[in-house]
Amino acid sequence: xxxxxxxxxxxxxxxxxxxxxxxxxxxxxxxxxxxxxxxxxxxxxxxxxxxxxxxxxxxxxxxxxxxxxxxxxxxxxxxxxxxxxxxxxxxxxxxxxxxxxxxxxxxxxxxxxxxxxxxxxxxx
Amino acid sequence: xxxxxxxxxxxxxxxxxxxxxxxxxxxxxxxxxxxxxxxxxxxxxxxxxxxxxxxxxxxxxxxxxxxxxxxxxxxxxxxxxxxxxxxxxxxxxxxxxxxxxxxxxxxxxxxxxxxxxxxxxxxxxxxxxxxxxxxxxxxx
Numbered sequence: 072x073x074x075x076x077x078x079x080x081x082x083x084x085x086x087x088x089x090x091x092x093x094x095x096x097x098x099x100x101x102x103x104x105x106x107x108x109x110x111x112x113x114x115x116x117x118x119x120x121x122x123x124x125x126x127x128x129x130x131x132x133x134x135x136x137x138x139x140x141x142x143x144x145x146x147x148x149x150x151x152x153x154x155x156x157x158x159x160x161x162x163x164x165x166x167x168x169x170x171x172x173x174x175x176x177x178x179x180x181x182x183x184x185x186x187x188x189x190x191x192x193x194x195x
Numbered sequence: 196x197x198x199x200x201x202x203x204x205x206x207x208x209x210x211x212x213x214x215x216x217x218x219x220x221x222x223x224x225x226x227x228x229x230x231x232x233x234x235x236x237x238x239x240x241x242x243x244x245x246x247x248x249x250x251x252x253x254x255x256x257x258x259x260x261x262x263x264x265x266x267x268x269x270x271x272x273x274x275x276x277x278x279x280x281x282x283x284x285x286x287x288x289x290x291x292x293x294x295x296x297x298x299x300x301x302x303x304x305x306x307x308x309x310x311x312x313x314x315x316x317x318x319x320x321x322x323x324x325x326x327x328x329x330x331x332x333x334x335x
Binding site: 092181 | 214217218221224225228259262263265266267268269270271274277281284285
């Protein structure tokens with residue numbers, strides 16, 4: 072699938088910063104940033120990204136809850152969602168996949184290879 | 196044609212160099228923020244250790260900081276810090292999960308034991324010591 076626009080949702084500014092550089096400079100994609108699940112849902116409705124990267128552990132609405140809301144929304148449920156989390160366990164990957172995630176990327180990630188990891192998950 | 200190929204290579208090399216510069220700048224900025232994060236971590240661990248009604252809340256805050264460090268530091272090339280924070284992250288995650296489970300099942304909630312605190316303090320110090328270039332001396 073072709074990727075033009077990516078929405079990245081993470082409450083940690085340091086991760087948003089390095090993700091933006093990676094996705095824009097290495098992936099050559101347009102990057103939209105959100106710092107909470109609530110903002111992520113709003114921006115997803117407005118911007119209709121090709122893929123959403125979603126942090127798992129966020130205050131307020133966490134990643135899995137945001138994922139469920141995306142999957143309940145007729146206009147957004149087709150958008151692939153990749154969850155991102157530190158020290159992910161295999162059973163957590165299964166759990167997130169059951170919730171409707173396209174895949175999981177473990178943090179930390181290499182900013183030089185993050186876009187290719189995303190492409191691989193979308194092609195799997 | 197050869198000239199064009201060389202031009203393309205040159206441009207790619209320049210581009211890689213430019214990206215390297217951006218990543219180096221981002222890493223420096225991140226490193227500059229670390230003392231603040233370390234101080235916050237130390238503060239929340241101390242508050243949790245002091246006990247009281249909010250003990251678990253403070254521990255959860257410390258856990259959040261360690262979880263972020265674990266996920267972020269490695270992406271900035273600070274693998275040792277990321278690993279040290281990951282150990283703290285996993286330990287606290289397990290501890291907080293057990294506490295929540297005990298409260299849900301209405302068992303007597305086990306307190307955080309002295310051994311837990313010893314472990315947590317050792318793991319906190321490992322985080323501080325994992326970044327020798329900007330070694331952080333936590334306030335005593």
